[in-house]
Structures are given as structure tokens and as C-alpha cells.
Amino acid sequence: MRSHRKFCWGFLVLSGLISGGVLSAQAPASGMQLRTAMPSVILVPAEAQPSPNFNAEAATNAYLAEIPAEARARSDAYFEGGYWMILWDFVYAAIVLLLLLNLGWSAAMRDLAERVTRFKPVHSLVYWAQYLLLTSVLVFPLTVYEDYFREHKYGLATQTFGPWMVDQLKGLAVNLVLGAILAIVLFGIVRRLQRTWWIWGAVVSLCFLILVVLIAPVYLVPIFNKVTRLDDPKVTQPILRLAHANGIPAQDVFEIDASRQTTRMSANVSGFGKTMRITLNDNLLRRGSPEEIQAVMGHEMGHYVLHHIYKDILFFGVVIVITFALLQWSLTWCLQRWGEKWRIRGIGDTAVLPLVVLLGSVFAFVATPILNTQTRISEGEADMYGLNASRQPDGFAQAAIHLAEYRKMNPGPVEEFIFFDHPSGRNRIYAAMRWKAENLALVEWQAGQRAAAISPGKDKDKDKGAMADRKADLP
Ligand SMILES: [Zn+2]
Numbered sequence: 001m002r003s004h005r006k007f008c009w010g011f012l013v014l015s016g017l018i019s020g021g022v023l024s025a026q027a028p029a030s031g032m033q034l035r036t037a038m039p040s041v042i043l044v045p046a047e048a049q050p051s052p053n054f055n056a057e058a059a060t061n062a063y064l065a066e067i068p069a070e071a072r073a074r075s076d077a078y079f080e081g082g083y084w085m086i087l088w089d090f091v092y093a094a095i096v097l098l099l100l101l102n103l104g105w106s107a108a109m110r111d112l113a114e115r116v117t118r119f120k121p122v123h124s125l126v127y128w129a130q131y132l133l134l135t136s137v138l139v140f141p142l143t144v145y146e147d148y149f150r151e152h153k154y155g156l157a158t159q160t161f162g163p164w165m166v167d168q169l170k171g172l173a174v175n176l177v178l179g180a181i182l183a184i185v186l187f188g189i190v191r192r193l194q195r196t197w198w199i200w201g202a203v204v205s206l207c208f209l210i211l212v213v214l215i216a217p218v219y220l221v222p223i224f225n226k227v228t229r230l231d232d233p234k235v236t237q238p239i240l241r242l243a244h245a246n247g248i249p250a251q252d253v254f255e256i257d258a259s260r261q262t263t264r265m266s267a268n269v270s271g272f273g274k275t276m277r278i279t280l281n282d283n284l285l286r287r288g289s290p291e292e293i294q295a296v297m298g299h300e301m302g303h304y305v306l307h308h309i310y311k312d313i314l315f316f317g318v319v320i321v322i323t324f325a326l327l328q329w330s331l332t333w334c335l336q337r338w339g340e341k342w343r344i345r346g347i348g349d350t351a352v353l354p355l356v357v358l359l360g361s362v363f364a365f366v367a368t369p370i371l372n373t374q375t376r377i378s379e380g381e382a383d384m385y386g387l388n389a390s391r392q393p394d395g396f397a398q399a400a401i402h403l404a405e406y407r408k409m410n411p412g413p414v415e416e417f418i419f420f421d422h423p424s425g426r427n428r429i430y431a432a433m434r435w436k437a438e439n440l441a442l443v444e445w446q447a448g449q450r451a452a453a454i455s456p457g458k459d460k461d462k463d464k465g466a467m468a469d470r471k472a473d474l475p
Contacts, residue, residue: 041289042066042398048433050444056433063397063429067404078154079408083419085146090365096138097354097361105134107343110351120191121184127350128183132176143168156263156406167261170223182208183350191348198328202321209320210272210313217271217279226257227279235285239297243278246301246389254279259286265402267296269303276309287402291395295386295432299396302385308378315374323363330359368418375421383423383431391442393432400428 047055047062100106113126136143148164151157159167185204190197212220221227230236230253243250258266258281265284271277278300284293303309331347334355344351364371387396400409409425416424423431436443 042292042401044394048394048397048436050436050440050447054437054440056430056437059433059436060426060430063401063433064409064426067401067409072404072409074154075404075406076408078156078406081150086365086368086419089142089146090361092139092142093361094358096135097358099138100131100134100354101338101342101344101358104343106131106351106354109134110349113350121188124184124187124350125180127353128180129176131353132172132179136172151262154406157261158259158263159261163260167224174220174223178212183353187348187350194348197347198324199321202317202324205320205324206313206317209316213270213309213313214272214275217275217277221256221270225260228255229253230255230280230285235293238290238294239278242294242297242389243301246305248278248301248304250278252277255285256281259283264406265399267300269300269309272309272313276304278304289395289398291392292398292402293395294390295392295395296399298386298388298390298392299382300386301389302382303378306378306381306385308382312374312378319367319371323360326363327356327359331355334359372419372421373417376416376423379422380431383428387432387435391439391446393436393439393443396432397429400425400432 042063043066045059045062045066048059109127109130110123112130113123116122116126147168148157148161157164182205185208186201189200189204193200217227236253239253240250254277256279258264263283265281265287267278267280267284269276269278278297280293280297284296288296328347331352335344335346335352339346342351342355344355346352383396387393390396404425407422407425411420411424416427422428
């Protein structure tokens with residue numbers, strides 16, 4: 001339901017490369033048990049049961065009241081702390097990058113790369129390797145706090161330090177390879193096309209993004225987690241039926257062992273073209289009710305049917321072009337002022353990389369609300385699609401409450417606009433209850449069917465009752 005972007009988005013691999021070498025595309029790492037007393041079975045509260053005076057607002061409030069006060073305080077603190085982390089990540093990275101420039105370390109790494117060989121693409125490779133290692137070491141105190149200690153503090157992490165560190169090293173290796181390819185190609189372009197490099201650089205970066213999205217489910221995700229085909233028909237059949245009814249030619253549903261790193265429940269749509277697939281994480285499978293799983297799958301299918309991956313690539317294409325145009329202008333401006341002091345010869349000099357990353361982080365920091373809003377709108381669309389497709393408003397509300405383990409439920413409107421990349425939990429539950437209010441006849445009929453299935457002896461009577469109700473409700 002969340003994190004399909006966090007997981008599969010090549011752009012995040014890209015921005016991970018750019019933000020000093022921390023692979024942010026990796027699943028949020030890391031505590032064995034949830035200390036938070038979030039109920040694992042979420043019941044439909046009395047106010048949310050179908051009745052002639054069903055009220056969406058009252059039903060929403062009743063669902064929210066199921067979250068214990070202590071659990072809510074904890075997830076609010078976790079999520080609000082995340083706002084500050086955006087700032088500290090930015091400030092810390094800026095300090096590291098400015099040190100690299102002002103202490104002449106970047107120029108020294110360039111000089112070393114040039115002593116190794118005269119072959120220019122190798123300069124980019126050797127510089128990138130030094131840059132990535134140095135920045136990863138300098139940023140490590142913040143990484144270990146944010147991804148390890150903080151995650152454990154809030155009971156969201158499952159890894160001990162050793163395996164967590166192994167995942168970090170794997171991420172570093174992925175960054176080393178992907179980043180090297182991108183650095184070699186981009187610096188090659190800048191050196192050859194001094195006036196139009198920013199246009200071709202944007203085109204190449206977009207192609208690279210598409211490539212990473214394409215290979216991620218098959219080649220990148222398995223580096224960190226085991227992905228298997230689900231073969232329990234009790235789970236897969238309703239999902240595949242839902243998929244086929246929505247025109248999705250899926251034959252398989254995949255499961256990922258996300259519990260290796262985290263207690264978070266999620267699912268995602270990842271990939272591109274032939275590698276596009278729907279994956280459930282094992283936390284969702286273990287803790288989610290069947291209705292909840294159906295609702296989450298409906299949401300993921302919404303991403304699929306509404307072509308969100310393609311639309312996001314288009315959106316990021318525009319973002320990339322604007323970023324390169326801004327880079328071209330701001331790099332020239334900065335190099336005129338400080339180029340000599342930093343011993344950077346020009347935009348084609350690999351020593352310019354910390355400046356590129358610094359300017360890129362300023363743009364990304366300023367654009368945070370825009371990027372979040374774009375994602376939040378798609379997620380809202382997938383919510384509406386999922387409600388219509390799965391017809392499980394209560395499953396949907398249950399999922400929203402489970403997600404409250406790491407998300408603030410009830411933010412103010414400005415807070416939601418700036419920081420939320422999904423609609424807030426309250427808005428999601430309200431959307432589900434509004435849907436329920438407008439479909440009460442259907443919901444009552446479903447309830448009748450379920451009751452009949454549970455007690456087959458009373459089958460006929462229940463059916464009659466349900467049909468009678470239906471006739472009464474549908475004019
Ligand atoms: Zn989603």
C-alpha cells in the first residue's frame with residue numbers, strides 16, 4: 001500500500017546516488033517486537049456497522065478511537081520526527097559537501113583519478129568510487145541513527161546490527177555500480193557537448209531511470225530480500241479474481257520477506273512493461289484480515305490500471321529536465337565565483353560532483369511539497385479505485401489503522417500538503433466510510449452472504465433475509 005515508490009523507484013536510487021551515496025531506495029531498515037499496543041485484529045466498530053442512520057463522520061471517528069492513545073502518541077512522534085529528519089539530512093549533507101569542496105578534497109580525488117590513467121571514462125569511475133566511499137563514511141553517523149537506532153526505538157525494525165550493516169554494504173555496492181555507469185555517461189556528455197549537455201544529460205538520466213525501474217523487481221530487490229511466488233490458493237485466488245475482473249492479466253502474486261527488515265505492512269506494484277508485478281509483503285499476509293488484503297490489493301491494482309508508473313516517469317521526466325536546466329545555470333554561477341578557490345576547472349571536471357549534488361539537494365529540499373503532492377494525488381486515486389474494485393471499505397479502514405503504526409493519522413491540512421506522500425489515515429478512513437455510506441445496500445448484502453457462509457444451517461433464511469433487505473434498500 002505504501003512504499004512501492006520507496007522500493008521500486010529508480011528515481012530514488014538516482015537521488016540516493018545523488019544524496020551522498022545512501023541508498024534510499026532500500027527498504028527502511030531494521031525491532032523485533034512491536035512495543036506499540038496496536039490491535040492486530042481490528043473490529044468493525046458499532047458506529048461503522050451498516051444501519052439506517054449510518055454516518056461517515058461518526059464511523060471514521062469510531063475507527064480512529066480503536067487506536068490506543070499510547071500507540072498514537074508514539075507514531076505521531078515517529079512521523080513528526082521524520083519532518084526534522086528531512087531538514088537534518090539536508091543540513092548534514094550540505095556540510096559534508098561544502099567540506100569536500102572547501103578543504104580541496106574533491107580536487108585531490110580528481111588529481112588521484114588522473115594519476116591512475118589518462119583514459120577519461122576511468123577518471124569518472126575512480127573519482128566516483130572515492131567520492132561514494134568518503135561521503136558514505138562521513139554520513140554514516142546520521143545513517144546509523146536514522147535507519148537503525150531510530151527505527152528500533154519505535155519498534156519498526158527487526159534486524160540486529162550485523163545483518164543491517166550487510167544490507168548497507170550491499171546498498172553501497174549497488175550504488176557503486178549504477179552510479180559509476182551514470183557518472184561515466186554524464187561526464188562524457190558534458191565534455192563533448194559543452195552548450196547542450198544539460199538537455200542530453202536530462203534525456204540520458206530519464207532513460208537511466210526507466211532502466212532502473214525495469215530491472216529493479218528482478219535484479220535489485222532480490223539483492224536485499226527473498227521474493228517468492230505465492231502458492232496458497234486461499235490467498236491468491238481472490239487476488240487473481242480481482243485482478244482478472246480489472247483487466248490485469250496476472251498469473252502470479254508475489255510475496256516478499258519484508259519482515260527481515262521491518263514490521264511495516266505493505267504491498268507494491270513495481271517494474272515496467274514485462275517486469276511489472278504486484279507484491280505483498282509477509283507482514284501484510286500474516287497480520288492482515290482477508291478483507292484488508294483485498295482492499296490493499298484493490299489499491300495496488302489501481303496503480304496498475306491507472307498507469308501510475310508511466311505517469312510518474314513522465315512527471316519525473318519533467319522534474320529531471322527542470323533540474324538540469326537549473327543546474328546548468330547555477331553551476332556556471334557558482335563556478336564563476338568559487339571555481340578557482342575549489343580548484344574546479346569547469347562543469348566537465350569530475351571534481352564538480354559535490355557541487356552538483358549540493359545544488360541538487362537544495363532543489364529537492366525546496367521541491368519536497370511538490371513531489372509529495374504529486375505522489376499523494378496518485379495514492380488518493382488508487383484509494384478510490386481500490387474501494388470500487390475490492391468493495392471492502394472496512395478492510396480498507398483496517399489497513400489504514402495498521403499503517404498508523406508508522407504514520408500520523410490526523411495532521412492539519414498544511415502539514416498534510418507539505419509532508420504527506422499518501423492521504424492521511426483519517427482522510428483514507430473517511431473516504432472508505434463515505435463509500436460505505438453510499439453503498440449501504442451492497443454492504444448489507446455482503447454481510448448477509450458472510451453470515452450465511454459461517455452458519456450454513458441457517459442458509460436459506462439468511463438468504464431470504466438478505467434479499468428482502470436488498471429489495472427494501474434498492475428502489
Ligand atoms: Zn499506493
